Amino acid sequence: MIGLIASAAEAGQAVADAPEKFSPTEEFEAAVKPLSFGGHELAFKLGPVDLSISKAVVYLWIAALIVGLFCYIVSKGARILPNRKQMAFESLYEYVSDNLVGAVMHGKMAASWFPYILSLFLFILVSNLIGLVPFFLGLDHRGIPTIATYAATSNINVTVALAALTFILTHVSGIRANGPIGYFKGWVPGTAPGVLKPVLFLIHSVSEIFRLVSLGVRLFANLLAGHIMILVFYALIFMLSSYAMIVILAPVIELGVLAVSAFEIFVAAIQAYIFAILTAVYIGGAIQQEH
Amino acid sequence: MINPEPGLAIWTLITFVILFFFLKKFAFGPIQNMIDQRRDSIEESIKAAEETRREAERMLAEYRESIAQAKHEAEEIIDRAHKVGESTKSEIVGLAREQAQKEVDGARDQIQRETRKAIQEIKDQVADLTILAAGKVTGKTMNREDHLRLVDEALAEVDFDQLGAGGQ
Numbered sequence: 001m002i003g004l005i006a007s008a009a010e011a012g013q014a015v016a017d018a019p020e021k022f023s024p025t026e027e028f029e030a031a032v033k034p035l036s037f038g039g040h041e042l043a044f045k046l047g048p049v050d051l052s053i054s055k056a057v058v059y060l061w062i063a064a065l066i067v068g069l070f071c072y073i074v075s076k077g078a079r080i081l082p083n084r085k086q087m088a089f090e091s092l093y094e095y096v097s098d099n100l101v102g103a104v105m106h107g108k109m110a111a112s113w114f115p116y117i118l119s120l121f122l123f124i125l126v127s128n129l130i131g132l133v134p135f136f137l138g139l140d141h142r143g144i145p146t147i148a149t150y151a152a153t154s155n156i157n158v159t160v161a162l163a164a165l166t167f168i169l170t171h172v173s174g175i176r177a178n179g180p181i182g183y184f185k186g187w188v189p190g191t192a193p194g195v196l197k198p199v200l201f202l203i204h205s206v207s208e209i210f211r212l213v214s215l216g217v218r219l220f221a222n223l224l225a226g227h228i229m230i231l232v233f234y235a236l237i238f239m240l241s242s243y244a245m246i247v248i249l250a251p252v253i254e255l256g257v258l259a260v261s262a263f264e265i266f267v268a269a270i271q272a273y274i275f276a277i278l279t280a281v282y283i284g285g286a287i288q289q290e291h
Numbered sequence: 292m293i294n295p296e297p298g299l300a301i302w303t304l305i306t307f308v309i310l311f312f313f314l315k316k317f318a319f320g321p322i323q324n325m326i327d328q329r330r331d332s333i334e335e336s337i338k339a340a341e342e343t344r345r346e347a348e349r350m351l352a353e354y355r356e357s358i359a360q361a362k363h364e365a366e367e368i369i370d371r372a373h374k375v376g377e378s379t380k381s382e383i384v385g386l387a388r389e390q391a392q393k394e395v396d397g398a399r400d401q402i403q404r405e406t407r408k409a410i411q412e413i414k415d416q417v418a419d420l421t422i423l424a425a426g427k428v429t430g431k432t433m434n435r436e437d438h439l440r441l442v443d444e445a446l447a448e449v450d451f452d453q454l455g456a457g458g459q
Binding site: 049050051052054056057060061064067068071072074075076078079080082089090093094114115116119120122123152155158160161162164165 | 299329
C-alpha cells in the first residue's frame with residue numbers, strides 16, 4: 001500500500017506540474033508500472049514474463065481479499081435464522097444460483113459450475129466497484145492530497161485473462177462432455193452439405209475466438225470508459241483559467257462526476273452480470289450442444 | 292492499459308484461481324449447507340404443521356362425532372326410560388285395577404253368600420217361630436210341611452232381593 005501511495009503521488013505530481021497536458025490515460029499507464037516498497041522496486045521477472053507487483057495487481061488482491069473475507073465471515077457466522085448480512089449475501093447467492101446459472105444450466109451441471117460463475121461474478125463486481133472508491137494516496141510535493149480511483153478491470157490484460165479462463169473451461173468441458181470428435185462435430189450443423197462443412201467449421205472457430213475477445217474487451221472497455229469519463233470531468237476543472245470560473249463551474253462539474261459515478265455503479269454491476277451470464281451460457285452451450 | 296502485459300494476466304489468473312478455491316472450500320460450501328439445511332427444516336416444519344393440522348382436524352371430527360353419538364345415546368336412554376316408566380306405570384295401574392276388581396268381586400260374592408245364608412236362617416227361624424206360635428194359638432200342631440209351605444208363601448211376598456241389594 002505504501003508503494004502504491006508513492007507511485008500515485010508521483011503520478012499526481014506529474015499532473016500537478018503540467019495541468020495543461022493532463023491526460024486521463026496516464027493514470028492507467030502508471031497502473032502497470034512496478035510499485036516500490038520500502039525503497040525497493042517490486043519488479044520481478046520470470047524468464048521473459050514481467051511479474052512485477054503493480055497497482056493493478058494490488059487492486060486485484062484488494063478485490064480478492066474483500067470477496068474472500070466477506071464470504072468467509074458470512075459463511076462462518078451462518079445460522080439457520082440468518083442475520084441481515086447473511087440474508088444479503090444469501091439473496092445474492094440465490095440470485096446467481098437461480099437466475100444466472102439456473103437460467104442456462106440445470107441439475108448437476110449447474111451445481112458443479114455455480115461456484116466458478118459466482119466467484120467470477122463477485123470478483124469482477126468487487127473489482128469494478130472498488131474502482132469507484134477514491135483512495136487517498138498521500139500528499140504531493142506541495143502538500144496537496146492525491147486521491148485516485150482505479151479499477152483493475154479497466155486493464156485489458158485482466159479482463160482478457162478472465163475471458164481466456166472461461167474460453168479454456170468452455171472448450172475443455174465441451175470436449176469432456178461430448179468427446180473431442182463429437183464436440184467439434186457439433187460446431188457444424190449436421191444438415192449442412194459436405195462441401196460447406198470446412199467453411200462452416202472455420203466460421204465457427206472464428207466466432208469462438210471473437211467470443212473470447214468480446215468477453216474481455218466488453219468488460220475492459222466499459223470500465224475504462226467510465227473511469228476516463230470521470231477523469232475527463234475532473235480534467236475540466238484543471239482547464240478552467242480563473243478562480244471565478246472554478247468557483248462557479250466546479251460544483252457543476254462535480255455534479256457531473258456524481259452522475260457519472262452513480263451510472264458507473266450500475267455499469268459495474270451490469271458488466272459483472274454480463275460476464276458471468278455469458279460464461280454460464282458459453283459453458284452450458286458447450287456441454288449441451290445443439291445439433 | 293491495452294498494451295499486452297502477460298505478467299498482469301498471470302497475476303489475474305493466480306489471484307482469481309486462489310480466490311475461487313478459497314471460496315469454494317471455505318465459503319460456498321458452508322453457505323450452501325446452511326441454505327439446504329434451512330430448506331430442509333422449513334420443509335419439515337411445513338410437513339409437521341400439515342400433519343398436526345390434519346391430526347387436529349381428525350380429532351375434531353372424532354370429537355364432534357362422539358359428542359353427537361353421546362347426545363343421541365342420551366336421547367335414546369331418556370326415551371327408553373320414558374317408555375319403561377310409561378309401561379311400568381300402566382302395568383302397575385292395570386295390576387292395581389285388577390286387584391281391586393278381584394277384591395271387589397270377592398267381597399260381592401261373600402256378601403251374596405252371607406246374605407243368602409242369613410235369609411235362609413231367617414226363613415228357618417221364622418218358620419219355626421210361626422209353627423210354634425200357630426201351635427200355641429190353634430192348639431193344634433200343623434205338620435212341618437204345611438208350615439213350610441205357608442211360610443214360603445208369606446216370604447214370597449217379601450222382597451229379599453232388596454235386602455240383598457242394600458247389603459251390597
